[in-house]
Amino acid sequence: MSADLFPAASGALTRRQLVIGGGAAALAGVPALAHAQSKTIKIGYLTTLSGVRANFGEADPWSLERVRAALKDGLTIGGTTYKVEIVVRDTQSDANRGATMSSELLLREKVDLLLVQDSDAALAAGQLCDVNGVPMVSTMGPWQAITFGRGSTPQKGFPFSFHFFWGADDVLKNFFGMWEPLKVERTLGTLYIDNGPGHAFADPATGIPGGAKQRGYKETNGGFFKIATDDFSNQVSSFKAARANIVSGFAYANHFATFWKQAQQAGYRPEVVTMAASFLFPSAVESLGAAGNGMSTEVWWTPNFPFKSSLTGQSAKALAADWEATTGKQWTQPIGYGHALFEVGIAALKNATNPKDKKAVRDALANLQLDSVVGRIDFKGSPIKSVAVTPMVAGQWRKTKAGSKFPYELVITHNSTAKQIPVEDELKLLSQLKAA
Incomplete structure (x- = not known):
């Protein structure tokens, strides 16, 4: 499949697109981010809580409440227990703001891992993460839009950024x-x-x-x-x-x-x-x-998908039923993928030799094979580098x-x-x- 599949987005982002809202420092030669080793893992979450795509992030506050509950006792990795902090930013359904918020999460908040629910924002966020050496996972957009949209190929992939979703084909x-x-x-x-x-x-x-x-x-x-x-x-x-x-x-x-x-x-x-x-x-x-x-x-996902969460153990049906019981609203497809995004992030942190070592987390993502609430997420066995194609x-x-x-x-x-x-x-x- 060629880059022409997404002609309006083909080719790498321009310097101006990348530097919006703080990315200039990255291009100017700022070294890979580093800060004192601590027992707190900071996860950045970039999503759409407002604007024209707000329905994609409608379930996020609800989902985050459950993810935080699952992580309330922290993560024990290699004999060390780490507190997990999740820092949320809203792109407001605007790609420029998404770039600004990505920069803020990386350069100011100094997150250890960035999770991106907004596939439009993932273009600039991915380049910033690759330049600064911060592992990133994105979803909710055909993989071609990410791979070709950033001027890469299925054979090349990216240094620190990963994506899971199905393809336009x-x-x-x-x-x-x-x-x-x-x-x-x-x-x-x-x-x-x-x-x-x-x-x-x-x-x-x-x-x-x-x-x-x-x-x-x-x-x-x-x-x-x-x-x-x-x-x-x-x-x-x-x-x-x-x-x-x-x-x-x-x-x-x-x-x-x-x-x-x-x-x-x-x-x-x-x-x-x-x-x-x-x-x-x-x-x-x-x-x-x-x-x-x-x-x-x-x-993408329904309660009748025969999968369950690696994080909470809930089946797709149970997750959707939980949403409907607590909100009174009908389930929506992004519920599954928003949840799976944290499944992938947490699994990578657990599998890393050191969750505070960004290269170790990157390597754990590259080798990840996970059964999630949206199905099998396999980066290791994928023929498309940095991408896991989901059902x-x-x-x-x-x-x-x-x-x-x-x-x-x-x-x-x-x-x-x-x-x-x-x-x-x-x-x-x-x-x-x-x-x-």
Whole structure:
């Protein structure tokens, strides 16, 4: 897979991007960070608690409370017991602020390990960690965005920064695999946000267009749209004219809600809607009302994943049930990955010969093989250096029975890239669900 998969992000970050908010000191030749040996391990946690991506960090305060409880007696490593301090910073869903907060955690707080939940912030944070010799782990973004976005290759990797998540190629395999058995004409309408991930899904060779051509689909490409766009009439009219049975691409929930409203008003009713990023959260489906029934999506994690936490011993089902019981809200996919991020960090510290030696922690990460609440995380055996590819599947949101706690549930409908995760039902056409 080439760097062209993420053309908007390909190439290393510029000097200006890296030095934002304190990174200049790193580029100016500041030596690897060092401070007096102590019996406190300081972990930095960079996340999105506010801004447009705040839903990705919604569960973080809840998760951190449980992680801190699990670490209340500290970590005993090599006969020494260390207190664990977690320092949290909010990127506010802004890449520039993410760079500033990364610099603050490294240069001011002098953390021993940095964990990054915001994949946008991971670009600058990773370069700062590599320059300063601080181990870092990031997640919640296709691995190609990190590897190629920072100008690296699967063979090269990075000195101190690591990432675990699935790849954009896994999403496409699941999308097309899910559509394969459907008895509908292979006509496809696509639209994409004009950003890095959007360009990845729109890539003529490795994205949806390439997959469509290879599999005999006739694609009507609605092109790229800006994040501020609120008019999709051109895409709707072209899809309707082409009688596109399937709608796909990459769009955030607010974009799709606008597109779908305009499609319904125009009398355009495709049989399948499978949009990347649009339906990760139940709130996005609920916002569509009855029209949310049958929307399909990539699936990172559900309570039905057959995995358990290495940190607390909870199964995926138990973790989700704990969230729902204490918050009254339906589980969301980032709960699993936010928890797994700490599983990886704690496991690396435990496996290091000395958790205060940053190179030792880096080496422990490079050799880590861990069964987590999101599945196997294997850096040691990965063909992609500095990356562990985690399992993902595809699923469909279905309306629940009357009297259920929540209006929709996510049903796993395809698992070609992760056979260990059981399929719960086949994908159904929107017209089938409407008639039921």
